[in-house]
Amino acid sequence: MSVQERKQRERAERERLIVATARELAEQQGWDAVTTRRLAERIEYSQPVLYSHFRGKREIIGAVALQGAAELATAVRAATSAADRPRARVVALARAYLDFAARNPAVYDALFQLDGGLAYAQEDTPEPLKDAFAALLETLGEVTGDGVQPGLFTEVFWAALHGLATLTRAGRLLPEDAEPRVELLVDRLAMV
Amino acid sequence: MSVQERKQRERAERERLIVATARELAEQQGWDAVTTRRLAERIEYSQPVLYSHFRGKREIIGAVALQGAAELATAVRAATSAADRPRARVVALARAYLDFAARNPAVYDALFQLDGGLAYAQEDTPEPLKDAFAALLETLGEVTGDGVQPGLFTEVFWAALHGLATLTRAGRLLPEDAEPRVELLVDRLAMV
DNA sequence: AATCGATCCTAGCACCGCTAGACAATCGAG
DNA sequence: CTCGATTGTCTAGCGGTGCTAGGATCGATT
Structure with missing residues (x-):
């Protein structure tokens, strides 16, 4: 045996x-x-x-993506738990997210840019992906504001972060102004 | 001759x-x-x-991207000019942008996802790209709010739209909730 | 120790982006 | 009108890709 x-x-x-x-x-x-x-x-x-x-290259990409999702969730939770006020938590979340994308560009690509053969926003979505979204939801849920579904708010906030991350990495946005962009995003979107 | x-x-x-x-x-x-x-x-x-x-395949992609940028600018201007109040213009802009991305996924990919060998956010950025950004700026500049640079605001709003467009197209967001997401985005980000 | 199944590698498929060099068509000079 | 030069296009091929069939080799079990 x-x-x-x-x-x-x-x-x-x-x-x-x-x-x-x-x-x-x-x-x-x-x-x-x-x-x-x-x-x-x-x-x-x-x-x-x-x-x-693995069935092929895409499954290897998918495996890297899952690993990345778990790390992203951890990074986000670590950053938010270190802040005590809601607004600070959201800022920390945004910074942690963008920081992760900037520091691990290939992993971020595997997660959201490349085809890793993973299912999203569905029943059979792998656990790490659902958990990464959950990590966002935990903090963003408390600044959603009245009359808005936390899930919907999290999607929009996430999309904004994703847009900033990808456009910056692709050279469409200059990285110098990253901080004021985060401030603006949080000030406007989050109901603190 | x-x-x-x-x-x-x-x-x-x-x-x-x-x-x-x-x-x-x-x-x-x-x-x-x-x-x-x-x-x-x-x-x-x-x-x-x-x-x-063309020098190679990437230049062909770039050519498609430039064509797409011009059309995107046109679509955005057409949509915004049909609305009379600022908020309605921003909503029209967002819808037109997302609609363009959904209807021309390959062109949108050429513009923002693939490497078309184009320079962005720089001196030698091709005119159509600058003009597309200008088209966004024209409408978004009037809802930027006090103490914020219109350019910065446009970048953030654009990033949010880009995030929604790409995540939706990649199956990360369900297309059914597109409309409430737009409403939320405009309500929060735009100072109307 | 022999066998037999699991494991791994060599070799090769069809396709990719890209290019050298042969060839044909067209042009300008005499 | 002829003839060389130039321009344009094609055939063929290079080194690379993801992926796989089939043979060789190794090791556990009888």
């Missing part, structure tokens, strides 16, 4: 290695550089091994 | 054909399906002809 268990452990370990390597390579040189050949070479296995763990 | 002129005209015509075909193909089957081979086949020329008009 323990032989099989060891094999399973090694297999799981190798799968982690694949995801970590893909993520690392993507952060270093962009997702375009993450080819199955390069990835296989880095983990020191041949290409087909990748396909014994 | 007129022979050369005719050739130039034919060349320009063929260039339009390339851009139009690329756009059409992208809208029909997505940008992944826009390969140089398929594109060449559709315009009934060989691949290298494409490279006598």
